[in-house]
Amino acid sequence: QVQLVESGGGVVQPGKSLRLSCAASGFAFGNYAMHWVRQAPGKGLEWIAVISYDRTNTYYANSVKGRFSIYRDNSKNTVDLQMSSLRPEDTAVYYCARDVSNWNSYVEYWGQGTLVTVSS
Amino acid sequence: QSGLTQPPSASGTPGQRVTIACSGGNSNIGSNFVYWYQHLPGAAPKLVIYRNNQWPSGVPDRFSGSKSGTSASLAISGLRSEDEADYYCAAWDDSLSAWVFGGGTKVTVL
Numbered sequence: 001q002v003q004l005v006e007s008g009g010g011v012v013q014p015g016k017s018l019r020l021s022c023a024a025s026g027f028a029f030g031n032y033a034m035h036w037v038r039q040a041p042g043k044g045l046e047w048i049a050v051i052s053y054d055r056t057n058t059y060y061a062n063s064v065k066g067r068f069s070i071y072r073d074n075s076k077n078t079v080d081l082q083m084s085s086l087r088p089e090d091t092a093v094y095y096c097a098r099d100v101s102n103w104n105s106y107v108e109y110w111g112q113g114t115l116v117t118v119s120s
Numbered sequence: 121q122s123g124l125t126q127p128p129s130a131s132g133t134p135g136q137r138v139t140i141a142c143s144g145g146n147s148n149i150g151s152n153f154v155y156w157y158q159h160l161p162g163a164a165p166k167l168v169i170y171r172n173n174q175w176p177s178g179v180p181d182r183f184s185g186s187k188s189g190t191s192a193s194l195a196i197s198g199l200r201s202e203d204e205a206d207y208y209c210a211a212w213d214d215s216l217s218a219w220v221f222g223g224g225t226k227v228t229v230l
Contacts, residue, residue, distance in 0.1 A: 004164075035219075044123075045157070045165070045208050047219035061218050095165070104212070106155050107219075108176070110164040 002026045004096045004111030011117045017084040020114060022096030023077065030054075030074040033099035035107050036081045038092035046092075051079065053102035064090075086118045124148065124209050126222035133230045137197040140225045142209035144190050148220055152212045154192040156185055159206045159224070168207075169194060196227070204229045 008020040022034070036048040049060045049070040058070055064083075072079040079096060093113040100108040125143040132138040142154065156169040167176050169185035172192065182203075184195045192211075196203050209222040 044224040045159070045210075045221045047210075047221065050219075059217055062216065100170075106153070106167075106170060106210075106212075107157075108167055108170075110157075110166070112164050 002098060002109045004098060004109060006094060006096050006111045006114035009094065009114030009116045011119060012086055013120050014086060014088060014118055016086055017082070018086060018116060020081040020083070020094055020096075020116070022079045022081075022111060024079070024096075024098070025077065027098070029077040031102055033101065033103050033105070034070075034072060034079040035097040035099060036070060036079075037095045037097055037107070037110075038090075039095070039113075040089070040092040043092075048094075049081065050099070050104050052104070057103060059104065083116070086116075088118050090116065091118045092116060123220045124211065124222035126207075126209060126225045128223070129226045129228065131228040131230055132199045134199055134201065136199045137195060138199055138203075138227060139196075140194045140207055140209075140227070142192045142194070142222050144192075144211060144220070146190060147215035148190075148211040148213040149187065149192055150190040151214055154185065154187050155210045156183075156194045157208045157210065158203075159208065161206075165208070199229055201229050203227060 003025045035050045051070045069082045095113045096111040097107040098109040153171045157165045159165040172187040173185040
């Protein structure tokens with residue numbers, strides 16, 4: 001079955017960088033677009049970014065544009081989120097998610113998430 | 121980034137029908153499909169309705185979705201204790217070129 005396992009979360013100071021990774025298994029990773037979505041404490045879900053199956057297309061939420069970058073390695077079945085210039089408001093559980101198609105159709109499966117805390 | 125609007129809470133007794141509304145605008149719900157996700161604390165969110173009113177495999181038909189204009193709704197009939205969760209609507213926004221979510225509705229089974 002589809003498995004998405006996030007890693008790399010932790011406590012980081014404001015202004016610093018952090019890279020999250022998501023290991024995918026149970027499906028043909030190279031055929032699907034991938035997303036990152038986050039949930040701040042006590043808040044709702046917020047979509048962050050999407051990358052196409054072949055890395056040629058990406059979209060970002062305005063709140064992270066220019067600070068976050070999404071990457072994927074189809075040889076390793078991983079999708080990463082590089083986060084820089086982190087702010088306290090970036091504190092959230094970050095979810096990796098799989099699209100239903102090779103580009104931006106909709107999120108079908110989600111991982112369990114990894115917690116990022118931005119604090120001094 | 122503007123999102124969709126949902127009521128913060130909804131409740132019902134076992135067996136009842138609960139409906140959750142989701143309001144948006146012309147650039148999101150008005151021109152794109154609506155999706156609904158169920159989220160239990162500490163678990164991965166789960167897709168329960170796609171493309172306004174379609175069921176993913178394994179989701180019971182007690183869940184139903186509809187859309188009209190710039191609004192959508194999720195109905196849960198024959199409410200069960202395991203339906204107690206947060207529910208989120210989502211749609212692509214053409215103006216933002218981004219996915220927007222509702223703030224979430226906590227469903228409580230009394």
